[in-house]
Amino acid sequence: MGAQIRVYRQKISSTTSMQKIFKAMELIATSRIGKARARVSASLPYAKAITRAVSAVASQSEVDHPLTREPETSTRSAVLICASDRGLAGSYSSSVLKEAEQLLTKLKAEGKEVDVYLYGRKAEAYFDFRNRTTKRVWTGNTDEPLFETAKEIGAAVLEAFNQDTASGGVDEIHLVFTQFKSMVTQEPNVVRLLPLEVVEEKVSEKTTDLLPLYEYEPEPEQVLDGLLPRYIDSRVFAALLQAAASELAARQRAMKTAGDNASELIKKYTRLRNNARQAEITQELTEIVAGADSLSA
């Protein structure tokens, strides 16, 4: 009987310490989400300005640029998958990887060879475990991505894109990341990064929103040469920031659920422990009473 109580006590104390860890992680995630979202909004002016400029150049000058040219047939494509470094974020990484798997299957069904680029240790582990080859992996800082990393990724994919397909280059680049919609919904998302689909500025009712006819310095081609890599970096960076915010939100939610479950468990075990203790007391009493009865009889 005593052994029973001890087992329950052990379970309660281990669950309590786990609950503390969950609480701490939840709090950390909560405090970081604010920062991550602030970074998302801090990068918006840059992204907006660059998108506007790129669409202005592309729609007005009608430059035929390799980055915007649609290839007639694409035989090789690259996919960048943004997952997290650490686990304990619920289904965050697995849902991104699932989305990525779907894209890979689809691309392969279209008869394309696929190069995989990864961001985040969880994605790396997933591919390593399955012995699948990857082109390049970046890890670290998935919850706080740096612009330098985005630049590195941008440069790497651009290099692959500029290469001939025969010598290992690619015709198109896809990006799989989790979009942060709100604190409760984050959706895995696939976008095609290259060739760029430059969104033509829509003519809105307000005339002030119309793009003026720009002069270019130096030439439109060179301006586009300078703008497009930056545009790609900014797109990659935006994706990484979205992914980071989503990761933290997913982690916060997962940790909240885990903490709630832990307190449920503690409650359950405490009841069982009390039951066992009461049973022990009752038994002892019965034994004493029985002993006394037999002595006095």
Add this chain to the structure above:
Amino acid sequence: MAELDVEVVAADHFVWSGAARRVNAFTADGDIGVLPGHTPVIALLAAGRVEIEPTEGARVHISADGGFFSVENNRVTIVADDAVIVDAAS
């Protein structure tokens, strides 16, 4: 007099914004000075210093390392890969 509405942004943070009388910057071709009423322009920015003369206060110097800038309807947007204010008007 018309004034320029200036906004300076870097890749991951906002740098400076406000009304200004004049903006000087280095482009790939050379120096460019923007006064109110300038024709719309998109130019590549060379690494170097951007000088803004606000309507109030001292000049603001920003060191930028490449990027681009656009001018339209007296709106100047300077988009730099990285930019820091060297000495801000207090």
